[in-house]
Amino acid sequence: MKLQFSKMHGLGNDFMVIDGVRQTVTLSKETIGQLGHRNFGVGFDQLLLVEKSNTPGIDFRYRIFNCDGSEVEQCGNGSRCFARFVFEQGLTNKTEIAVETAKGVIYPKLEADGNVTVNMGVPRFHPTEIPFQAPEEAIIDPLIVAGQVHDISVVSMGNPHAVQVVQSANDAPVAEHGPLIENHPRFPQKVNAGFMEIVSRTEIRLRVFERAAGETLACGTGACAAVVAGIRRGLLDESVLVHTRGGDLRISWAGAAQPVMMTGPAVTVFTGSIDI
Numbered sequence: 308m309k310l311q312f313s314k315m316h317g318l319g320n321d322f323m324v325i326d327g328v329r330q331t332v333t334l335s336k337e338t339i340g341q342l343g344h345r346n347f348g349v350g351f352d353q354l355l356l357v358e359k360s361n362t363p364g365i366d367f368r369y370r371i372f373n374c375d376g377s378e379v380e381q382c383g384n385g386s387r388c389f390a391r392f393v394f395e396q397g398l399t400n401k402t403e404i405a406v407e408t409a410k411g412v413i414y415p416k417l418e419a420d421g422n423v424t425v426n427m428g429v430p431r432f433h434p435t436e437i438p439f440q441a442p443e444e445a446i447i448d449p450l451i452v453a454g455q456v457h458d459i460s461v462v463s464m465g466n467p468h469a470v471q472v473v474q475s476a477n478d479a480p481v482a483e484h485g486p487l488i489e490n491h492p493r494f495p496q497k498v499n500a501g502f503m504e505i506v507s508r509t510e511i512r513l514r515v516f517e518r519a520a521g522e523t524l525a526c527g528t529g530a531c532a533a534v535v536a537g538i539r540r541g542l543l544d545e546s547v548l549v550h551t552r553g554g555d556l557r558i559s560w561a562g563a564a565q566p567v568m569m570t571g572p573a574v575t576v577f578t579g580s581i582d583i
């Protein structure tokens with residue numbers, strides 16, 4: 308079968324985006340892993356699958372697979388690319404859409420300046436919603452990593468995040484501690500590990516060691532989780548500029564029970580096809 312796709316990225320977090328509306332797409336975990344391989348396949352951090360939705364008021368279904376083939380609940384940088392893809396491909400003429408994911412509905416909007424703003428939904432904090440093994444919800448939890456106690460903040464944006472504050476994002480032990488946090492036994496479904504440097508109350512630098520993908524140049528849900536964690540810790544104001552290695556995101560959160568808003572770019576690199 309010849310599979311049509313677009314190769315896209317959001318701040319260097321890159322995606323293979325597939326139209327599952329006009330194509331019949333059935334991909335095994337193994338096939339996705341092969342497609343995700345950067346030498347033997349297309350190469351991507353995540354594969355994004357566009358599907359029809361049968362839910363009234365919802366425009367599309369959005370499925371996300373890490374490059375190892377594991378299906379996950381949410382992808383922030385991918386949501387911006389998703390919105391650009393369905394518009395560019397003529398799957399919709401709407402610049403503001405409702406998209407259902409494995410955990411909730413998000414609302415991307417194509418802005419006139421070329422950026423995409425996404426209502427990423429309400430963050431969750433209870434251990435059972437992360438999931439995370441802890442007796443109760445807390446703003447900070449101690450986590451032993453490499454024999455040292457690290458103060459983390461757990462946040463779910465649909466997918467799980469463990470965020471810590473570091474003096475310098477550039478010097479943070481991302482390669483060493485990222486995998487230890489990702490695979491920590493207190494996270495039964497593993498976790499994305501964020502390393503946040505507070506530049507000011509309205510600016511951070513962030514690196515994220517992503518679950519099943521390793522460190523990416525940017526992580527949209529990671530940026531949302533980091534800003535929410537910083538606001539809950541009293542370190543950040545409502546609207547924050549997030550510097551990632553791939554570029555900048557604007558994240559804002561008005562507090563409990565409010566959605567997190569994310570604004571950033573979405574780029575189509577090329578369109579192609581591959582026989583699978």
Ligand SMILES: N[C@H](CCC[C@H](N)C(=O)O)C(=O)O
Nearest residue numbers: 382383384466517518527528
């Ligand atoms: N690796 C993540 C999924 C991709 C999230 C990231 N690419 C984003 O932009 O939010 C996870 O396993 O939860």
